[in-house]
Amino acid sequence: MKPIYMDNNATTACDPAVVEAMLPFFTEQFGNASSIHSFGAQVGKALKTARGQVQSVLGAAHDSEVVFTSCGTESDSTAILSALKAYPERRTIITTVVEHPAILTLCEHLEKDGYVVQRLRVDKKGRIDLDEYKSLLDDRVAIVSAMWANNETGTLFPVEDMAELAHAKGILFHTDAVQAVGKLPIDLKSTKIDMLSLSGHKLHAPKGIGVLYVRRNTRFRPLLRGGHQERGRRAGTENSASIVGLGVACDLAQQHMEAENTTVKRLRDKLERGILAKVKNAFVNGDRLLRLPNTASIAFEYVEGEGILLLLNKLGIAASSGSACTSGSLEPSHVMRAMGIPYTAAHGTIRFSLSRYNTEEEVDRVIAAVPPIIAQLRKLSPYWEGDGPVTNPEQAFAPAYA
Template sequence: MSKLLYLDNAATTKTAPEVVEAMLPYFTEKFGNPSSVYSFAAANKEVINQQRDTIAEMIGAKTNEIYFTGGGSESDNWALKCTAEAYANKGNHIITTKIEHHAILHTAEYLEKRGFEITYLDVDEDGKVKLDDLKAAIRPTTILISVMFANNEIGTIQPIKEIGEIAHEHGILFHTDAVQAFGQLPINVDECHIDMLSASGHKFNGPKGIGIMYIRTGVKIRSFIHGGAQERKRRAGTENVPGIVGIGTAAKRAAANMEERTAKEREVRDYLIDRVLNEIPYCRLNGHRTDRLPNNANFSFQFVEGESLLIKLDMKGICASSGSACTSGSLDPSHVLLAIGLPHEIAHGSLRLTLNEEIEKEDIDYVVDNLKEIVAHLREMSPLYEDFIKKQK
């Protein structure tokens, strides 16, 4: 295979060379434990705080509101489980949506088994939360609303500011899973009335195994990992200094080139969408046409099975996915595509292509040219497609 095109950047991204370079000394030369008192190690405490400053500035937060975690899933678990525990005397009701990442959905299921009541909001055909439905779901016992900033599969961006306003009008905490949005979209936690926010380093050219949790001052959320006094006694465990340096460097890089980078991604994304919709019959774009992540395109192809499509694209050196990487081993259709109203047979034929700033229109031409051939070939082997064509005649 001579050509490799990586179009699965929603699953993970390549760690940027400058991020790796910044991390390396903290594995070998500057390896001290930040909790130690001697200056060689204590210097790493200051380095950690510098990264905290960078990330706080990026989302309009205070430095002491940023906590480092093991990743987005840990941050999501922390937000839901510890809010539920800390505010149980106020109520036992949490509102989320049917299209959240499984880090939220499975945590919500865990809480349901422990006596909490969860409302899973429907979304419209583009994958957007309906604000009237959100308002109607609020109860006197509602303690938390958790809605993702942008969907990891179909790319739809939620009306986060409006959701935050509704939450605060009712005195309810608001958490957003911003794993896909961080580094791709401007975020200001005050403007959007966000109380807690999750993000993950490997989604914006940082390392894996390091994440962010923003917790607004005054939110009485409890510790998730107990042990030492790290992260101001809220998240025990020796700090992952190389990872923290990596995520801070990646965040600074993402902030510096966001406008130029995402403008290019949108242009290439729209070129991809236009070519696919105009040149491949019986397909549809999933997610909102414009209110979507700059690098996300998600399609469904009738009479095509998604796994076969991915295998044949892989043979052409094209890395893609049919949805979340966390469910890639599942034979069930995407819960997100079912939630926006797609029937099972069409949801099974989905393809997610997520770009980065290195992808050019020439690369898209290669992808679409091969995609057209692959879809046509798979349909030729489909008895359902054969019956459909006969009926059209």
């Protein structure tokens, strides 16, 4: 049977149109955009087109606000380190506990160098408290960095409001929007967002290409120096093929924006309803009213996510888990822990993230596949007996933890 890919928040398939647009840039269009001869000039034109396409999907005022980077992580690091360099007297960073490691690990590292990091907590639906946020905005803060959409639950932060509040206090605002771009309509020129990270491979462009949007007149200090590329804001020969691919992907994302928020959303909702109707002791994580249209994070109590994924994989279904044991680190997902999801449920959390390529038939197949898998694993679980959890699960099975 044809495999089903529902892990689009991890990465997406390159759209065939993207690949087709890229191919000439590996062969006849190999020139360096900086060269004066015609080999380079063609490439230079293609980059300009792509920059315009990215500008358009972001709703940026100018195409020169688009800085191509190698990935979302580079964009995140560039944004935060730039703010710290540009405002050396400001030593505080405000972020949230549920950010991607690209932000959190960098912040932990900066703490060692004496910077102060304020991490906004979230409630059980993954929402921040705007009052707490307001209370932290003062003239010691160099930058606020908050993700637009959470990669695990799809929950949206009110970044436009947060940017307004930061702006009113003269503080730079950055958002890691790698999960939001292409899934939500964005119009940066009508916001006060100063910097935004996007990553190509989350929207059907290839891996290894990212963008940092830098609003005109934002104080900026480059991470990589050495060349005039990207107007001196990111030195290094342009990844021309991937930039062209990203441009096309942005065009396609705009064409499919409505479908993403209608068709894809309907399939996601059907998937959630279908699974929850058949599996008890399961619930949806995150803010169901304010989240990405493609993401379903479902906690299956008393089983562990990796087992579910291995059994799904056997049926050709690809999803991912919010649990510890699949990520290379053993820590349970920091997002689930921050929301206060109990261990026994956080470990059994599965994320299905859809794209415009998923079909109704695929959703039906997943709805049929999941319940027997959960039942099979619950049979092995010390928290489960017959067709329900044991009475007082946490007391009935209280292992000695090492």
